[in-house]
Amino acid sequence: MSVVTLRELKPGQTAVVVKVTTGGELGRRLRDMGLVPGTPLKVIGRAPLKDPVEIKLRGYNLTLRNNEADHIMVEVEQGA
Amino acid sequence: MSQSQVTVALAGNPNAGKTSLFNALTGARQHVGNYPGVTVDKKEGEARLDGEPINIVDLPGTYSLTAYSLEEVVARNYVIGQRPDVVVDVVDASNLERNLYLAVQLMELGVPLVIGLNMVDVAEQRGMKIDPDKLSELLGVPVVPTVARTGQGVQELLRAAVDLARQKPDWRPLDISYGADLDQAIAELAGILEGSTPRHGLISARWLALKCLEGDHEVLESMRQDQNLASRLEPVRQRVGEHLKSTLDDDPESVIADYRYGFLSAITRQALVLEREVRMDFSDKVDRVLTNRLIGPLFLLGVLYGVYQFVFWASKAPVAWLETFFGWLGGAVEATLPEGLLRSLIVSGVIDGVGGVLGFVPLIMFMFLAIAVMEDSGYMARMAYLMDRVLRVFGLHGNSVISLIVGGGISGGCAVPAVMATRTLKDPQARLATILVVPFMNCGAKLPVYSLLISAFFAHRQADVMFALTIISWTLALLAARLLRSSLLKGRQSPFVMELPPYRTPTLKGLLIHTWERTWEYVKRAGTILLAVSLVVWALMSFPGLSEQDEARFASLAAQAQGEEDQKEIANQKASAELGGTVAGRLGRALTVLTDPLGFDWRTNVALVGGLAAKEVIVSTMGTAYSLGQGAKKGADAEPLAKRLQDSPGWTPLSAFALLVFVMIYSPCIATLVTIRRETGTWRWPLFSMVHNTLIAYLMALLVYQGGRALGLG
Structure with missing residues (x-):
């Protein structure tokens, strides 16, 4: 069990959101899209230049920039 | 419209099928307007239930009801201010939890709500089956399953909405618990608000209290109007904020969101009667290929090239028909009316002006069709995903690429549809930057000028020069964007966070409606202003006419002339003298100080002044100015002009290249300026664009010409 930021996850890895460490517009937007503590997510892939990242959560696909992913603390699931 | 006509407002997340539902409900009985003061489309239409007309308002698609994005403010203010009889929230059944987040907020507001549980077919394919009755029972609002794309359940949904509206229910805000700390603070704030003057109308005090804690800009702003009220609210806000910070290391805003999602997960878990794991759905498989590191960019390039080829290929014939038609019309008027001002006004002013507006229409139509296909299929979002990293360096957004290509990034586009295409950009600053750099691209109207000058001075290196021009335009556009974003358009970057909707086959009906409404908007709005401005440019290039003396001189020359050739030559010289004497001609002479x-x-x-109306005018005006008559009109027959330029002493390959660069960059044509006005909502940006581009054009041409001379090239 280790807590890292979403940026550090590799494609195919699954994790659970622990905390969103930003407020303001970005924080609001992330929450509106369902990124709240306890949400499971999976990294689907990254764009050709490694940024942005594509994730799957709550049954849909979402993309965000790496510097936005920095604000999402996740707990990596064991064995993934 | 009768007083008792029911108004139904459609709310919902983007990609939840709201537009499909709107189209299914209203068919062709819809129109697009604007919300006052903002450039968000307001779509209204009429549905029929048992023969009775029902008013349908399509609110902008939003994920939430906060006051962060323009769409959200518009949607919320409409619901609060206009109080529709009922709101239908279109919810994507395959993505229930996130979609219901908006529903919860509508319920907190208390508006009479019906949920359209859309895309139940997709949900089932993805292994999810939802019990609508159970969901309705848990949420306490009617739920009607639908498949808006096929029309299934749409009438039932409308009936449920109208039934609810007819009962004229009171607004009943939903109370959910946000935890002990917040619940107490909300009660306290609501108490203060209730005691205050009741000028917040019918909005519940509890909702306002909730918004205060969420730090909602709009609500806080309106509270601060009342010093006394604000001074009582603020301490409570601060106290609970500090308390949460110290106990949970969190802020009220995110705690509220957590509780909302908690409330929803409990409900969706119960309403979901069947869920089986689907290994990997179709959309993810497609994405594997289309966003692959190698195939992705290549496919993207292919799509862009394909779109570009398709649009110009498909619009070629209709554009030619329109040109022929207006040419014929002009000819017919020319043949009927006697020579003079009236004829010139009608032919060169009105017909050419209207022709200029309508000439773009096929181009715009096919462009919007292509964009609609990309949007409705879900590929547009992937394009942004693939391109974002590159364009972000220059302060642009992944989606800017489409506008740059349409504007002539490969050469031969048009800035008008390109500027309109920036609507897909959600980041306002990046959007404005894109709008302002699109005119640097080599649009189709600049090509006749290029081909004239290239054939006259660079006949042996045509491809090289064309390629150089393309590179220069991209370089300048990206650098200008970077510059704008670090000066005038500085400011925070909007979050990129974006849904990648599943790939879908677009419906023909949806595509046609999208294309039609955007095309019509262009004709309607750009048309009137463009015609007026064309008339002004015509006047500049027609007044004042020749003096009586000169008229007499040309008349006597013509009388003396022998043979047809001489006659023609004299007529051409007369036209040149006429042009030289006009306001535009005098301006041209005055400008030589600068040029x-x-x-x-x-x-x-x-010619450059005339080119403001439309870049096509440059070649024909040069033809007139160089006494070649109208033979060179529309670049149809530029050869004698090219020959004449070669023989003119002032012209060198260097000055030609300086002119090429200048034409590429200087002020956008009027059609583009009008479109920029339309898209930005103020005249400030088109004016800025005019000045800014002309200035850069001047500096670049100066650099080319003087630099070239210093290097001994001229």
Whole structure:
């Protein structure tokens, strides 16, 4: 069990959101899209230049920039 | 419209099928307007239930009801201010939890709500089956399953909405618990608000209290109007904020969101009667390929090239028909009316002006069709995903690429549809930057000028020069964007966070409606202003006419002339003299003070002034100015002009290249300026664009000409 930021996850890895460490517009937007503590997510892939990242959560696909992913603390699931 | 006509407002997340539902409900009985003061489309239409008309308002698609994005403010203010009889929230059944987040907020507001549980077919394919009755029972609002794309359940949904509206229910805000700390603070704030003057109308005090804690800009702003009220609210806000910070290391805003999602997960878990794991759905498989590191960019390039080819290929014939038609019309008027001002006004002012507006229509139509296909299929979002990293360096957004290509990034586009295409950009600053750099691209109207000058001075290196121009335009556009974003358009970057909707086959009906409404908007709005401005440019290039003396001189010359050739030559000289005497001609001469260092003579200047109306005008005006008559009109027959330029002493390959660069960059044509006005909502940006581009054009041409001369090239 280790807590890292979403940026550090590799494609195919699954994790659970622990905390969103930003407020303001970005924080609001992330929450509106369902990124709240306890949400499971999976990294689907990254764009050709490694940024942005594509994730799957709550049954849909979402993309965000790496510097936005920095604000999402996740707990990596064991064995993934 | 009768007083008792029911108004139904459609709310919902983007990609939840709201537009499909709107189209299914209203068919062709819809129109697009604007919300006052903002450039968000307001779509209204009429549905029929048992023969009775029902008013349908399509609110902008939003994920939430906060006051962060323009769409959200518009949607919320409509619901609060206009109080529709009922709101239908279109919810994507395959993505229930996130979609219901908006529903919860509508319920907190208390508006009479019906949920359209859309895309139940997709949900089932993805292994999810939802019990609508159970969901309705848990949420306490009617739920109707639908498949808006096929029309299934749409009438039932409308009936449920109208039934609810007819009962004229009171607004009943939903109370959910946000935890002990917040619940207490909300009660306290609501108490204060309730005691205050009741000028917040019918909005519940509890909702306002909730918004205060969420730090909602709009609500806080309105509270601060009342010093006394604000001074009582603020301490409570601060106290609970500090308390949460110290106990949970969190802020009220995110705690509220957590509780909302908690409330929803409990409900969706119960309403979901069947869920089986689907290994990997179709959309993810497609994405594997289309966003692959190698195939992705190549496919993207292919799509862009394909779109570009398709649009110009498909619009070629209709554009030619329109040109022929207006040419014929002009000819017919020319043949009927006697020579003079009226004829010139009608032919060169009105017919050419209207022709200029309508000439773009096929181009715009096919462009919007292509964009609609990309949007409705879900590929547009992937394009942004693939391109974002590159364009972000220049302060642009992944989606800017489409506008740059349409504007002539490969050469031969058009800035008008390109500027309109920036609507897909959600980041306002990046959007404005994109709008302002699109005119640097090599649009189709600049090509006749290029081909004239290239054939005259660079006949042996045509491809090289064309390629160089393309590279220069991209370089300048990206650098200008970077510059704008670090000066005038500085400011925070909007979050990129974006849904990648599943790939879908677009419906023909949806595509046609999208294409039609955007095309019509262009004709309607750009048309009137463009015609007026064309008339002004016509006047500049027609007044004042020749003096009586000169008229007499040309008349006597014509009388003396022998043979047809001489007659023609004299008529051409007369036209040239006429043009030289007009306001535009005088302006051209006056401008030589500025343009001498660039190597342009007065004739070129007049052509450039005329080019403001449309870049196509440059070649034909140069033809007139160089006494070649209208033979060179529309670049149809540029050869004698190219020959004449080669023989003119002032012209060198260097001055030609300086002119090429200048034409590429200087002020956008009027059609583009009008479109920029339309898209930005103020005249400030088109004016800025005019000045800014002309200035850069001047500096670049100066650099080319003087630099070239210093290197001994001229």
